[in-house]
Amino acid sequence: MEFTTIKVQLGESMAWINLDRPEVRNALNDAMISELTEAFDWLNSRDDIRVIILKGNGKCFCAGADLDYMKAMANYSYPQNLDDAQKLSKLFQTIHFCDKAVIVCVHGACIGGANGIVSAADIVIAEKETKFAFTEVRLGLTPATISPFVVAKIGLTHAKELMLTGRRFTAEEAKTFGLVNAVVAEGEMIDIERQYIDHFLHASPDAIAECKNLLRMVTCTDDRFNPIYLLTSEAIANQRISEAGQEGMAAFFEKRKPNWE
Numbered sequence: 001m002e003f004t005t006i007k008v009q010l011g012e013s014m015a016w017i018n019l020d021r022p023e024v025r026n027a028l029n030d031a032m033i034s035e036l037t038e039a040f041d042w043l044n045s046r047d048d049i050r051v052i053i054l055k056g057n058g059k060c061f062c063a064g065a066d067l068d069y070m071k072a073m074a075n076y077s078y079p080q081n082l083d084d085a086q087k088l089s090k091l092f093q094t095i096h097f098c099d100k101a102v103i104v105c106v107h108g109a110c111i112g113g114a115n116g117i118v119s120a121a122d123i124v125i126a127e128k129e130t131k132f133a134f135t136e137v138r139l140g141l142t143p144a145t146i147s148p149f150v151v152a153k154i155g156l157t158h159a160k161e162l163m164l165t166g167r168r169f170t171a172e173e174a175k176t177f178g179l180v181n182a183v184v185a186e187g188e189m190i191d192i193e194r195q196y197i198d199h200f201l202h203a204s205p206d207a208i209a210e211c212k213n214l215l216r217m218v219t220c221t222d223d224r225f226n227p228i229y230l231l232t233s234e235a236i237a238n239q240r241i242s243e244a245g246q247e248g249m250a251a252f253f254e255k256r257k258p259n260w261e
């Protein structure tokens with residue numbers, strides 16, 4: 001398959017996906033969201049693939065939603081804006097409902113929407129120096145479409161602190177919050193990644209898929225038609241065209257403080 005914003009490499013029983021917009025720190029724009037969703041769907045449909053490993057090219061894993069394209073949503077009709085927000089939610093759902101074992105390896109920075117990917121995945125390995133944050137409120141936005149996945153992963157106490165303050169936190173803290181499974185020194189990522197791959201290859205692929213289904217059932221996150229996905233898409237569609245959202249995103253690009261600071 002041909003992609004422009006991601007790179008996909010197939011190996012025996014596994015596939016690597018690399019986010020590939022390093023010049024904007026792999027920020028998720030509409031093309032990357034579509035391609036990533038398509039890649040996960042395609043790999044999920046292949047019997048020969050048992051483990052999917054997602055990484056980011058360049059300095060950072062991912063700077064979250066592409067603020068340039070989010071800001072431009074003010075020029076779109078509301079139905080277009082909502083449709084677009086639902087595509088972002090669909091990406092997280094696609095990873096959450098994937099039958100294959102999904103490992104995410106993060107480095108550099110893992111901000112905003114990137115934590116939706118992390119929360120929807122099965123195993124997250126973080127380089128020690130990775131900076132994490134849910135910056136949305138500092139941008140006049142809300143971490144809307146990611147919230148069902150993040151809250152299910154880390155619980156309300158941590159979600160409240162991190163989402164309401166927008167503060168940065170370290171990889172070690174992310175581990176204590178349950179957002180990541182392992183923190184590694186630079187250069188050790190490949191060994192730990194390999195260990196998890198080996199664990200998954202010892203397991204039956206059918207049992208992995210069933211076990212993932214079981215874990216969704218016991219955490220009540222197994223409803224593909226849960227209205228929360230639409231409600232959270234509506235929330236971000238409204239927030240990104242709001243006065244606060246437009247001001248926060250403009251301030252980011254103009255490298256200045258927003259008018260509420």
Ligand code: COA
Nearest residue numbers: 023024025027059063064065066067068109111112135136
């Ligand atoms: N959307 C669009 N562009 C982004 C972006 C985003 N989320 N994050 C970074 N960029 C762009 C910057 O505008 C900059 O562009 P420029 O070279 O034209 O000035 C380029 O990517 C490099 O960013 P910079 O901040 O210089 O990189 P850095 O390595 O010093 O820091 C981050 C990396 C991820 C820590 C920092 O870019 C950041 O905090 N980004 C914002 C992340 C965010 O708040 N996302 C939440 C979205 S809801």
